[in-house]
Amino acid sequence: MNGRQRSSAASTVHHQRQLSDNLLDMSSSNNRWLQSSGLNYGGSRPSSQRKNNDESEFSPGLLDLHSFDTELLPEIPVSSQLDGPSMFNPSRSQSFEDFEAYNKQPNRSSRVLADNLAAEKDRLNAVAKIKVVVRKRPLNKKESAKNEEDIVDTHSNCLTVHETKLKVDLTAYVEKHEFVFDAVLDEEVSNDEVYRETVEPVVPLIFQRIKATCFAYGQTGSGKTYTMKPLPLKASRDILRLMHHTYRNQGFQLFVSFFEIYGGKLYDLLSERKKLCMREDGKQQVCIVGLQEYRVSDTDAIMELIERGSATRSTGTTGANEESSRSHAILQLAIKKSAEGNQSKPPRLVGKLSFIDLAGSERGADTTDNDKQTRLEGAEINKSLLALKECIRALDNDQGHIPFRGSKLTEVLRDSFMGNSRTVMISCISPSSGSCEHTLNTLRYADRVKSLSKGNGSKKDVSSSTMNLRESTKIPLSSALPAPSNYDDDVNEMWTEENDDFDASDYEQEKQMWKKNVKPEPSYNSMAQERIPKPSIPMKSRDMPRPDMKKSNSDDNLNALLQEEEDLVNAHRKQVEDTMNIVKEEMNLLVEADQPGNQLDGYISRLNTILSQKAAGILQLQNRLAHFQKRLREHNVLVSTTGY
Numbered sequence: 001m002n003g004r005q006r007s008s009a010a011s012t013v014h015h016q017r018q019l020s021d022n023l024l025d026m027s028s029s030n031n032r033w034l035q036s037s038g039l040n041y042g043g044s045r046p047s048s049q050r051k052n053n054d055e056s057e058f059s060p061g062l063l064d065l066h067s068f069d070t071e072l073l074p075e076i077p078v079s080s081q082l083d084g085p086s087m088f089n090p091s092r093s094q095s096f097e098d099f100e101a102y103n104k105q106p107n108r109s110s111r112v113l114a115d116n117l118a119a120e121k122d123r124l125n126a127v128a129k130i131k132v133v134v135r136k137r138p139l140n141k142k143e144s145a146k147n148e149e150d151i152v153d154t155h156s157n158c159l160t161v162h163e164t165k166l167k168v169d170l171t172a173y174v175e176k177h178e179f180v181f182d183a184v185l186d187e188e189v190s191n192d193e194v195y196r197e198t199v200e201p202v203v204p205l206i207f208q209r210i211k212a213t214c215f216a217y218g219q220t221g222s223g224k225t226y227t228m229k230p231l232p233l234k235a236s237r238d239i240l241r242l243m244h245h246t247y248r249n250q251g252f253q254l255f256v257s258f259f260e261i262y263g264g265k266l267y268d269l270l271s272e273r274k275k276l277c278m279r280e281d282g283k284q285q286v287c288i289v290g291l292q293e294y295r296v297s298d299t300d301a302i303m304e305l306i307e308r309g310s311a312t313r314s315t316g317t318t319g320a321n322e323e324s325s326r327s328h329a330i331l332q333l334a335i336k337k338s339a340e341g342n343q344s345k346p347p348r349l350v351g352k353l354s355f356i357d358l359a360g361s362e363r364g365a366d367t368t369d370n371d372k373q374t375r376l377e378g379a380e381i382n383k384s385l386l387a388l389k390e391c392i393r394a395l396d397n398d399q400g401h402i403p404f405r406g407s408k409l410t411e412v413l414r415d416s417f418m419g420n421s422r423t424v425m426i427s428c429i430s431p432s433s434g435s436c437e438h439t440l441n442t443l444r445y446a447d448r449v450k451s452l453s454k455g456n457g458s459k460k461d462v463s464s465s466t467m468n469l470r471e472s473t474k475i476p477l478s479s480a481l482p483a484p485s486n487y488d489d490d491v492n493e494m495w496t497e498e499n500d501d502f503d504a505s506d507y508e509q510e511k512q513m514w515k516k517n518v519k520p521e522p523s524y525n526s527m528a529q530e531r532i533p534k535p536s537i538p539m540k541s542r543d544m545p546r547p548d549m550k551k552s553n554s555d556d557n558l559n560a561l562l563q564e565e566e567d568l569v570n571a572h573r574k575q576v577e578d579t580m581n582i583v584k585e586e587m588n589l590l591v592e593a594d595q596p597g598n599q600l601d602g603y604i605s606r607l608n609t610i611l612s613q614k615a616a617g618i619l620q621l622q623n624r625l626a627h628f629q630k631r632l633r634e635h636n637v638l639v640s641t642t643g644y
């Protein structure tokens, strides 16, 4: 980028200003960050040197309505260099140097170029529309000090969580939860490898008018920020390389913006947390009025901006960590280009890469906090995380309607969900036994994002699809999977059996038995236990017909029903366990009290009262289960009649 181009582009943006020398000074923390991002230049360059360097200046501007217009630019011609090895195929360990080597090769015939161009486009299309990756962090000092165990095993793209539970007779047992994702990154994996697995493949796509989003999800302290922070810098390094080599002299410009959503409101992290508002233009394109975006030409400048935004985020309120986990931070790298031969017009958006460091996922569910504000924030976070999941699934299923209005987060990301887009979700988990519940919640969220996906229209197999196997692994992984063609039958059979067994009048009889002081039927317990290890519904995704809105709604319902069932079974089991404890306790009392002259009647009557209360609770649960079974039966009828 020469000085003329830069000054003309700068004249098209508002509020142009130079950043102060202070801002451009590279701190030692920046150095460390550069190193962790693999961008170590062997020592920081003095700020004066950077200031004088044409390439390192950057200019801020207000994000304008036109910047969201992606339709007006013609498709970017892919230069002949792209017929070389692909940098976005990590398995081939290609690098940008490969591109440079290809740059030096003599011109090829136009036919070869056309073939290569087509092959390259195929490769770009082959990048999955949605990719779900899990990253497990190592045990931290606090967890080790508390002797907490590492309960997460990883093997290839599979992951097993060993959850310790109590049986009805209060003996401990371990329940294994197995998951399969697009990639599973263990505690040994570096940030460089995380980048290669997640963002690197999508970087070239943003030159092809594609919008990509990468976000981290997980409980507080699971490593979201640790994972996300280096990614924009590494991505911008690759973007700049592409701009300077593959797309040299094609007039591309890179812009950075950084803002947060806190309590449903938007704040500009590069403009002293200035409050922003969101508007829709006539074409229903979302724009964030007043958001400053900075044109950048080198990674130093980007790093400075990211550092600045991160500092603003954490110092914006009291308790840096607390606060960071209560806001969603969004950093966007936008590629723009001026219309051919018209440098005076504002550059238009070509593609965009958004990085989202989400608020801690457990916050939304945190109801123990009595502070009203905190609870409201929690509710907002919960809402936005659910809305995000729904949008991603709708997007992946090519649904006509994307429910982006579900939250501020999804509204803001609307343009990232529209048209041709790519999404990478990184689920961060802690390995410790103390975080088991949160870890399972995170993995289930990730699983639901992916589980009903048709993927890229390509065939799926066990290793590439995402299935939550939530099965005891006493059954080998392979044998736990039903043959695809039989799956629907399996589901129908399984539930038909249960439905046939069910008779509402049984419950009335049982109620009477309870009233007559009959011991709890063991069948309640066995029912609960039998239900736990049943094949989870995501397996169905392998042989689902092409989904449409109806199917998605029906699957949503099924998912909700399954969740409801799981909650019921857990509540049921808890009831039975409680009852067993009470019975044991009372039996002891009876034994102790079994002395001549003691009034056993009183004890027996107390025991009866307690058992009746428990029976009533269990009856209520049974009725809810009956209701659930009825709904599921209706669902099965729908599946068998519509094929969805």
Ligand SMILES: Nc1ncnc2c1ncn2[C@@H]1O[C@H](COP(=O)(O)OP(=O)(O)OP(=O)(O)O)[C@@H](O)[C@H]1O
Pocket (backbone or CB within 6 Å): 136, 137, 138, 140, 187, 218, 219, 220, 221, 222, 223, 224, 225, 226, 227, 321, 322, 324, 325, 359, 360, 428
């Ligand atoms: N893969 C990892 N390897 C080594 N240390 C890690 C890893 N992931 C996280 N950590 C460390 O764990 C701690 C918590 O990580 P981090 O701040 O990224 O969590 P978070 O999920 O962003 O939390 P919050 O939601 O509160 O912002 C940090 O000290 C970080 O350095």
